[in-house]
Amino acid sequence: MSSLRLPIETDHLVLRPFERGDLEAVCRYHVLPTVQRYVERPTRYHEDVAKVISIMRDQVELHRPGDTLTLAMVRKGDHALVGQVSLRWSDATASQGELRFAIDPAESGKGYLTQALTALIDLAFDHFRIHRLMVRCDGRSHHSVKLMQKLGLRLEAHYREHALFQGEWDEELHFALLDREWRPSAQVVDLPVRGRVA
């Protein structure tokens, strides 16, 4: 596998690794209750976010299963950091990956996540040779559900009250996408046929 080339450009965004100087920009959306509502580990204060950024700054390649690649979504033009996307290589034997994302609510509805996730899905299937991608989201998160449907992911699981999440019974949805279900890559044409390592 050739090494990963960053940053990645989409129509309106540059996807790049996080930097120390991103703290203020990330805090602007990360600590908001509407974002905190759906995150696994709460980051309610600046120091929590600083810790998260120091972790995310190291998430720049997928070398072994369990590794995560996290990229900041930076708008071309004004260089505003509007959100983040990540790809976790969860299993090598079955080539499984998981996507996660968060966006500044003030910047949602502009198609940024669609662009960023499309680029990340291309990367997962074309570059990292992932066989199946999955996304978990809270059943109440209607924006996420719509986004998954728009990207063409299938609803694979709808768990009801299978765990406690932030002190309440959860409702969790799993969406998934197999490599052969994804549209032909927009960025790589005439992809050479390569044997997949199952």
Added chain:
Amino acid sequence: MALHPDYPLLTARLRLRPFTRGDVDAVHAYRGREDVARYLFDPPLSRDECALAIQQRSTQTGFLEEGDRIVLAVEKRDDEGIVGEVSLIWRSVEARQGELGWIFHPDHHGRGYATEATNAMLDLGFGPADLHRIFARCDARNVPSWRLMERLGMRREAHFREHARFKGEWDEEFYYAILRDEWLSLRHSG
């Protein structure tokens, strides 16, 4: 909650009781079969492996902490032979989650024994064990298995495609679940 039921558990036609050392041959009669093992995680078991499994099961009769399992032999009340086995695993203490499982000898399929025995395990899980949700899973090709879950009133919650490798192939797996409220309304509607 912690649970140490009084055995045997009785249903209309069946007796559910802990395994004993004398059960090795009866268990090997079905766990040794290729057709029984097809959709199980384990391959067909040798007689020695069955003996070892039964040794473990002699202590798997109650819930004390997360991960504990209750595995019971299922017999006909009017007959000594084992027709199969049922299990309940305490998956989460905090969220009161349990996982239901069963394996029956093919000679005894089609008589409603699995339905009767697994219903008794749901009653144990939602009754004395005070669980909030019980789930079960199976290979999507194992039609009798998910038909049984539907008869039990469980809902299909997940349909995973190629999310793992299973015995050298891509797997396809169903998850079914039932909540305590759903179980209560089933029992009260008769």
